[in-house]
Amino acid sequence: MITSPFLTKPTPLQVVMTKVLLALLPGIAVYVYVFGAGILIQLLLATLTALGVEAACLKLRNFPIKPFITDGSAIVTAWLLALSLPPLAPWWMIVLATAIAIGLAKHLYGGLGQNTFNPAMVGFAVLMVSFPAQMSRWAAPQAELDALAQLTYIFTGHLAVPFDAIASATPLDTVKTTILQHGGIGELFAAPLFQAGQFGAGWLPGMMGWIALAYLAGGVYLFASKIIPWQTPLSFLVSLAALAGALHLVDPARFTSPLFHLFSGAAMLGAFFIITDPVSGPTTPRGRLIYGALIGVLVYVIRVFGGYPDGVAFAVLIMNLAAPFIDQYTQPKVFGRKGKAA
Amino acid sequence: MDKLIDRGEAKAIVHNGLWKQNAGIVQILGMCPVLVMSNNIINGVSLGLATSLVMLISGMAVAAIRRFVPNELRTPIFILIIAALVTMVDLAMNAYVHGLYVVLGIFIPLITTNCIVLARAEAFASKNGVLQSGLDGLFMGLGLTGVLAVLGAMRELVGQGTLLSSIDLLFGPQAKDWVIHVIPADAHYQFLLAMLPPGAFIGLGFLVAGKLALDRRAEARAKAAPPQPASETATV
Structure with missing residues (x-):
């Protein structure tokens, strides 16, 4: 029954991190539906590695282990990383990436709150x-693989059928290769990969678009519970969509639609869970707008003109570098003072 | 007649070059070749030795003419001496270890512009005797070679699971079997990050941190003992 603007305690980190994990759950649920239970194994491996490396680093640095390891920040990093990898990647990849994210990108820079770069994206x-x-090497959505076969494949690399029989490129990958080979996307969207399956929503880029939609739902929840600001995700999505839309109008045979860009790859996961990292991004409202918009531009440029199919990780890392400068030049005016704040 | 160089002085110069003022991990000079050519031991050590040779002779040459060099013109004169020596090393390597010469490529001529060579000419050789300067150049170079060897070993081991790869460039085709496969060759192990430039930066960071940690431990241990008077500590 709080009505007046009393002093409020800042939300404890543990609560923030728990809410972020909660917000990821719808995305994970759809992910399991589309790709099978393999992702759960990846999430488990990532969580265990993250906690282990976190505890080891804290011990080496003579920090108390319990308060830091229970804050949940390492688990968020681990989950984001697991969700970015191919669902059937061999077990050592997620272990290695998580160890590098927590050990190198987080603790070598000074631990929680000190990391210049987003640890998950470094990994x-x-x-x-x-x-x-x-x-x-992504498996095709809804490939006929039961949980046991996925588990065996992740840990031993053995599969009853050759991997190529169940493999499929991601939509972003396919678009890139098709343009390189044929110079245009033409009939590409009639291919089964781009049909949204039994969900039957034609505008989504394939079943992976549904995962992105679930991330969007999680992001809206995070915004509603005031965990993330609106500036970063919105400016990111708007700039990505605007750039994609402009070029799509110019030449629809070569540039895919803005909706395709918004709902494929790591765009939605990135918009609400990765670029909103409060440590490695800017802190001023105007700075966040600039930061998000520039990441959107970079993601589009890397996707369409670069060598990699998706560019969220590299765009975020590049803009992490720029975050302190953005902060410096977007200091808001101090209330009651004239002119610029120092 | 005074001795040209006494034992304590020589010892201090050697200690400075190899450890205390190490070019690679303390002065952090000449990073460009260190980062690029440390992708395996052979490349690193070869470039390090070539640099050491140039530094030995350039140190002595600069020291020998130091009284005749006008202060305003010293940099071009030092550079000319260094460039002449590097050209000789370059031609010699082309003649005798051509395979390695091709691998090291532009980084042999670039020894001329390696700041550690000019730094020692400027900071040490232009103020000290011929023997001291030669010794300083040689051990500064060997200190750098040590860093290149360790960094090269780390990157090679993590990056492709071998040690002494491409040794055949130095000793001819029969040396191909000398390569040590720590991880069996048929495992096709590869961790590209260590072989690419980021691996050099990360590895060098660990070396610098390792040296600081060793120094701190030694400091803590020597706290009871009275401090030794520090000798020459030229830094640039």
Whole structure:
């Protein structure tokens, strides 16, 4: 029954992180429906590795282990990383990436609140640069693989059928290759990969679009519970859509629609869960608008003109570098003072 | 007649070059070749030794003419001496270890512009005797070679699971079997990050941190003992 503007305690970190994890759940649920239970194994592996490496680093740095390890920040990093990898990636990839994210990108920079770069994206970039082949091996949505077969494949690399029989490129990958080979996307969207399956919503880029939609729902929940600001996700999505829309109008045979860009790859996951990282992004409202918009531009440029199918990780890392400068030049005016704040 | 160089002085110069003022992990000079050519031990050590040779001779040459060099013109004169020496090393490597010469490529001529060479000419050789300067150049170079060797070993081991790969470039085709496969070759192990430039930055960071940690431990241990008077500590 609070009505007046009393002083409020800041939300404890543990609550924030729990809410972020909760907000990821719808996305994970749809993910399991589309790709099978493999992602749950990845999430478990990532969580265990993250907690283990976090505890080891805290011990090495003579920090109390319990308060830091229960704050949940390591688990958020681990989950974001697991959700970015191919669902059937071999077990050591997620373990390695999580160890690098927590050990190198988080604790070597000074731990929670000190990391210049988004740890999950550092882990992802390391894998993307080091193992490009494994990183592009996605199983086809709803491939006929039961949980046991997925488990065996993740841990041993053995599969009853050859992986190629169940493999499929992601929509972003397919678009990129088709344009390179044929110079246009033409009839591409009639392909089964781009049909939204039994859900039957034609405007979504395939079944992966449904995962993105679930992330969007989680993001709206996070915004409603005031965990994330509106500026970063909105400016990111608007700039990505605007750029995609403009070029789509110019040449629809070569540039895919804005909806395709918004609902494929890591755009939605990135918009609400990755670029909203309060540590590695800017803190001023205007700065957040600039930051999100520039990430949107970079994501589009990397996707369409770069060598990689998706660009969220690299765009976020590049803009992490720029965040302190953005902050410096967007300091809001101090209330009651004239002119610019120092 | 005075001795040209006494034992304590020589010891201090050697200690400075190899550890205390190490070019690679303390002065952090000459990063460009260190980061690029440390992708395996052979490349790193070869470039390090070539640099050491240039530094040995350039140190002595600069020290020998130091009284005749006008202060205003010293940099171009030092650079000319260094460039002449590098050209000789370049031609010699092309003649005798051509395979390696091709791999090291532009980084041999670039020894001329490696700041550690000019730094020692400027900071040490232009103020000290011929023997001291030669010794300083040699051990500064060997200190750098050590860093290149360790960094090269780390990157090679993590990046592709071998040690001494491409040793055949130095000792001919029969040396191909000398490569040590820590991880069996048929496992096709590869971790590209360590072989690419980021691996060099991360590895060098760990080396710098490791040296600081060792120094701190030694400091804590020597706290009871009275501090030794520090000798020459030229830094640039």
